Every structure is written in structure tokens, then in C-alpha cells.
Amino acid sequence: MNSQSDYWSDAASRYEEEFIDPYHLQSSSPLLLALAKIDGTGKVVADLGCGIGPLLPILADQFLLVHAVDFAPGMLERARQRCANRSNVLFHQCRFSDLSSILREIDVAVAVNSLVQPELAELETGLRQIRSILKPDGQFLGILPAIDAVHYHTMLLVDRARHRGMPEAQARQNAAMLGEHSLYDFAFGSFSYLGLEQHFWQPFEIPYRLERCGFRLLHLCKAELSWSQFAAGADLREHPPPWDWFFLAEPVGTSSLSPFGPS
Ligand SMILES: C[S@@+](CC[C@H](N)C(=O)[O-])C[C@H]1O[C@@H](n2cnc3c(N)ncnc32)[C@H](O)[C@@H]1O
Known part of the structure; x- marks a missing residue:
């Protein structure tokens, strides 16, 4: 049976066609705006789940050292090619649940649409590992895919079909x-x-x-996507587009970790 890292590796060659992440690198992106506020002089950043590496050149320009982490060799291969002329990017093939063996004392951790592990235990172990590699005054920011944006798109699709005269049951099917x-x-x-x-x-x-795993959320806002990547997007342009979630968080001391504890 293939593992998730195999599936991600296979996806590397057709990444641009299948995924909508590049929209997070537009100048209006809350991710880029937040990164631009960080003085990266002398600092170390980790791009966790770097994929084919769209963010790496930006980080390499801004920070002293960039750790590019991904568990999928196919993704890392493309990221390495993109950064062939960069001397301050180090690549690591590992999963988030096993970070502390290779990384420590990180100033900034970034995760763009990579905190997607389907098993919550694995997801939370990864988050706790990210917290453990961050300096106490470090920052953690990133983008998370939004299930509520799928509900929003669905609502607009139903109303579009109703507006065209479809009975409601058919509009839902559509x-x-x-x-x-x-x-x-x-x-x-x-x-x-x-x-x-x-x-x-x-x-x-x-x-x-985030709180269960030792972080305090400092900022949460929508990172808008483009209607051009959504079914019937051309018909829905009068409405705000769907989104992912942008977050900025800081590590908190172990004494304030979740009362539920690790599970
Ligand atoms: C949707 S892609 C995003 C890639 C990149 N951050 C971007 O914005 O284009 C998710 C990436 O996270 C990686 N990934 C997912 N789960 C991971 C895990 N548990 N450990 C390490 N990498 C992981 C995948 O291999 C994939 O490259």
C-alpha cells in the first residue's frame, strides 16, 4: 500500500495543475504581508512541507538560513532544482512528527497548506514537534485549507442553480x-x-x-483564493472568493499546555 509521502511524491510532477497554493504568493497575501514584517537578519526559518518550493526563494532572500522540509522525495527534488543557485537553503526529507532529530532553535516556522495529515494523532504530534524546534520567542505562521470555504462555495452553487430555475433538490445535486x-x-x-x-x-x-499543542493564536484571517480555480467561478465573481485560513501563532510555555494533554 502506498504511503501518503508516496502519493505526494507522485503529485509533484503535476503540482501546478492540481493545487491552488500559488495564490498565496500574490503580493496581497496575508502570508507574504506577515513575512515582510519579520526582520530575518541573522535568523533561521523552516519551510515545513515546502512542496516544490515556491516560497523558498522569498525566504532565502530574507533569512540567513532556510530549512526546507518535506517527506516526499519527488517534492524535494523539484524544490532543489528551484533553489540550485541558493547556498543558504538546506533540504531535509522527514515527516513533521520527527523534526526534532534534525532541527532546533528555529526563529520562524512556516507551513503552507501542509498541516493536512488526515490522522489527528499524527497532525498533533507534528504540531508539538514544530513547537519543540522553535525558540521561545519564535513565530509560527501558515495557511490551512478551509472546509468552511467549501460550504460557502456550495451555498453559492445551490443559489446559482435555483436562480436558473432548477428545483431545490436538483440544485443541490448540481x-x-x-x-x-x-x-x-x-x-x-x-x-x-x-x-x-x-x-x-x-x-x-x-x-x-494550536492551543492543545502548545501555541497561542495571535492572528487569524482569510487568505482569499481566485474564482478562476473553482467550478462555475466565472458566474460567481460578484461574490467574495473562497479562502484558506492564514494564521500567526507563538509558542507558549509547557505549563499552559492543553488540559487534555497529548492523545
Ligand atoms: C499542498 S502541498 C503544499 C506545498 C507548499 N507548501 C506550497 O505551498 O506549494 C503539501 C506538502 O506538504 C508535504 N507534507 C504533507 N504532510 C507532511 C508530513 N507529515 N511531513 C512532511 N511533509 C508533509 C507534502 O509532501 C507536500 O509537499
């Missing part, structure tokens, strides 16, 4: 088909596609799970 609902488990927030299983986040889950 929305489910266009929104690829068969790929989602809405109750548990998961998305399965070509063997890849990804956790999609609810906004209320973000402070909750």
Missing part, C-alpha cells in the same frame, strides 16, 4: 457534482483525491488545536 462533494467528508473535515488524504480545517478548530 452543487454536489460541481463542488465534487464525493471527495469530501464534511463531518470530519477530510478531502481524498488520487490517494491523497487531507485534513481541511474549520476556523474554530485552529485556536483549539
Whole structure:
């Protein structure tokens, strides 16, 4: 049976066609705006789940040293090619649940659409590892895929169909088909596609799970996507586009870790 790292590796060659992440590198992105506020002089940053490395050149320009981490060799291979002329980017093939053996004393950790582990135990172990490699005054920021944005798109698709005269039951079927609902488990927030299983986040889950794992959420806002990447997007342009969630967090002391403890 293939592991998730195999599936991600396979996805590397067709990454740009299948994923919508590059939108987080537009100048208006809250991720880039937050990064620009950090003085990276003399600092070490980790790009956790760097994928094919779209963020690495930006980080390499700003920080003294960049650790590019991913568990999928196919992704790392493309990221290495992108950074062939950079001397301050180090690559590590490892999973988030095993970071502390290779990384420590990180000033800034970034995770862009990579905190998607379908098993919550693995997801939380990864978050706790990220906390353990950060300096006490470090920062953790990133982008999380939003399950509530799928609900929003669905609502607009249903109303679009109703507006065209479809009976409601048919409008729902139309929305489910266009929104690829068969790929989602809405109750548990998961998305399965070509063997890849990804956790999609609810906004209320973000402070909750970060706090369980030793972080305090400092800022949460929508990172807007482009309608051009969504079914019937051309018809829905009068509405604000769907989003992912941008977060900024800081590590807290072990004494204030979740009363639930690690599970
Ligand atoms: C959706 S891609 C995002 C890639 C990149 N951050 C970007 O914005 O283009 C998710 C990446 O996270 C990596 N990843 C997912 N789970 C991981 C884990 N548990 N440990 C290490 N890397 C992981 C995948 O291999 C993939 O490259």
C-alpha cells in the first residue's frame, strides 16, 4: 500500500495543475504581508512541507538560513532544482512528527497548506514537534485549507442553480457534482483525491488545536483564493472568493499546555 509521502511524491510532477497554493504568493497575501514584517537578519526559518518550493526563494532572500522540509522525495527534488543557485537553503526529507532529530532553535516556522495529515494523532504530534524546534520567542505562521470555504462555495452553487430555475433538490445535486462533494467528508473535515488524504480545517478548530499543542493564536484571517480555480467561478465573481485560513501563532510555555494533554 502506498504511503501518503508516496502519493505526494507522485503529485509533484503535476503540482501546478492540481493545487491552488500559488495564490498565496500574490503580493496581497496575508502570508507574504506577515513575512515582510519579520526582520530575518541573522535568523533561521523552516519551510515545513515546502512542496516544490515556491516560497523558498522569498525566504532565502530574507533569512540567513532556510530549512526546507518535506517527506516526499519527488517534492524535494523539484524544490532543489528551484533553489540550485541558493547556498543558504538546506533540504531535509522527514515527516513533521520527527523534526526534532534534525532541527532546533528555529526563529520562524512556516507551513503552507501542509498541516493536512488526515490522522489527528499524527497532525498533533507534528504540531508539538514544530513547537519543540522553535525558540521561545519564535513565530509560527501558515495557511490551512478551509472546509468552511467549501460550504460557502456550495451555498453559492445551490443559489446559482435555483436562480436558473432548477428545483431545490436538483440544485443541490448540481452543487454536489460541481463542488465534487464525493471527495469530501464534511463531518470530519477530510478531502481524498488520487490517494491523497487531507485534513481541511474549520476556523474554530485552529485556536483549539494550536492551543492543545502548545501555541497561542495571535492572528487569524482569510487568505482569499481566485474564482478562476473553482467550478462555475466565472458566474460567481460578484461574490467574495473562497479562502484558506492564514494564521500567526507563538509558542507558549509547557505549563499552559492543553488540559487534555497529548492523545
Ligand atoms: C499542498 S502541498 C503544499 C506545498 C507548499 N507548501 C506550497 O505551498 O506549494 C503539501 C506538502 O506538504 C508535504 N507534507 C504533507 N504532510 C507532511 C508530513 N507529515 N511531513 C512532511 N511533509 C508533509 C507534502 O509532501 C507536500 O509537499
